[in-house]
Amino acid sequence: MTLVFRSTQTEPAARGREFGEVHAQRIHTGVERYRALFERVAQRPFDLHAMGAQALECIARFAAPLHAEIAGMAEGAKIDVRLLGAINARTEILAALHAPLRGECSTVVQADAHSAHAVAVQTWDWYADFADQWLTWEIPHADGHITTTVTEFGIVGKAGVNDRGIGVHFNILHHERDGATIGLPVHVASRWMLDTCGDVNEALQLLASAEVSASSSLTVIAAADNSSTAVSVELHPGGPGFVFPDASGLLVHTNHFLSSPAAAGDTEPRQYPDTLVRHDLLTRRLTGRAKLSALQVIGAMNSHLGTTGALCCHPDPALPESGQYATLATIVIDVARGTLRALRGGPCHHVQLLAAA
Incomplete structure (x- = not known):
């Protein structure tokens, strides 16, 4: 549970x-x-x-x-x-610390110009050592608004949604300019956006002002006036980049930069090219689908391509326990309703369960 x-x-x-x-x-x-x-x-x-x-x-x-x-x-x-x-x-x-840190998270959003009900799903992959160290935190504010975030104990936020029509998914990125100092934590930027922003322009302006020292993609999903939109804000020490959906509203993000000029300093594809494999696989599986459901996206994420390209990540029993990655949660956000579901474990645990629901 x-x-x-x-x-x-x-x-x-x-x-x-x-x-x-x-x-x-x-x-x-x-x-x-x-x-x-x-x-x-x-x-x-x-x-x-x-x-x-x-x-x-x-x-x-x-x-x-x-x-x-x-x-x-x-x-x-x-x-x-x-x-x-x-x-x-x-x-x-x-x-x-120049840690040899790989990224594994995968995000899919399909926004709809004619409906506030965007589909927004991500896998959250992190060290398996932290599989019991996270929760969903519901945060009422004095003005009556509510922030809901999936986060770790002691960390103020991560992926989440508010009741004002804004949600966010999270993918770590890596850039050659990362780590020169300790700047604003990207987790704090995400939480503060959810606490304070009620439209997509406010959210993008706030994130663009964040002076970060490490890179991440925060995919902002917004719903208003019977429409929805999504923008991946690629934060890095050189400033933000912005990535928009394709003509069908589909936006896929894994762990490499999709915007310029930051992509020129991206270290992820050289070290861990599986991010390219995962992005390609999700794009091919989902492109051209006029109206996706969360279940269809989770089904597309139910893929175990060995040690590279795995959208659903599990520890390798042949390797030492410490330092292994796993999909800790599959997160489904509904910005129109201001709610999220954090499903423990990877997509393979939930495809049949959601289909029966």
């Missing part, structure tokens, strides 16, 4: 304190697992507390309420706030 937690507090510091108190053990576990991950992959000496402090400074400038929420979470969990700053910046720290 997917854990769902709904905050009862709407003031940021109090909300964070409540979350920290309820989930203290899992927050401590997450911090220790990330510390172990950083130590395992580090290619240079590092000071985790200092990196976390740098991240907190960036968060305070960009989204002061989220800084207060993280501080409250640290108080509630009785943990050094710099360590929570560090795990919120886990993507940025991994880039700064």
Whole structure:
């Protein structure tokens, strides 16, 4: 079962304190697992507390309420706030450590110019060590709006949706300019967009202003006035790039840049070309389908092409347990309704289940 937690507090510091108190053990576990991950992959000496402090400074400038929420979470969990700053910046720290980090997530959106009901699905692939370290967090705000996000314990957000017609899917990217410093965490940028934005232009402007030090694609899905749209915002230290759907509304994103000029500095295809295989496979499976359903997309993602090109990722039992990847969740977003479903595990676990529903 997917854990769902709904905050009862709407003031940021109090909300964070409540979350920290309820989930203290899992927050401590997450911090220790990330510390172990950083130590395992580090290619240079590092000071985790200092990196976390740098991240907190960036968060305070960009989204002061989220800084207060993280501080409250640290108080509630009785943990050094710099360590929570560090795990919120886990993507940025991994880039700064020059970790040989592969990406595996795959996103598919089909927007509709004549309907607010876009289809939006992603696989979230990450280290299998963290398979029990995530939840769906429902976040009511003082103004009555709600943010819902799939995230890790101690991290303020990731993929998600709000009740104002905005959703977001997440794909890690890698660029040769990544890791020069610790910039704004992309997870914080995503959460703050969901908390504050009510239309696609607001969302794109906010993300374009994010001064990041590590690359990610945030695919924004928006619904309004009986229509829907999608834009992948490719964040990297040189500024944002934007990728739009094809004529049928289909937008596929895996883990390489699709926009210029950032694509010229993309390190992913050279190191892990399976991102190209996955993008090609999804595109060929779904192009020309006039009206997709979430089930059809999940069916297209139900593919296990060995160690490369796997859209549904499982640990290899022949390899050591530590450091392996798995599809931790399959996430379906409905921006028109402001809801999401986070299905534990990969598409192969859910095709028959959804078909029977």
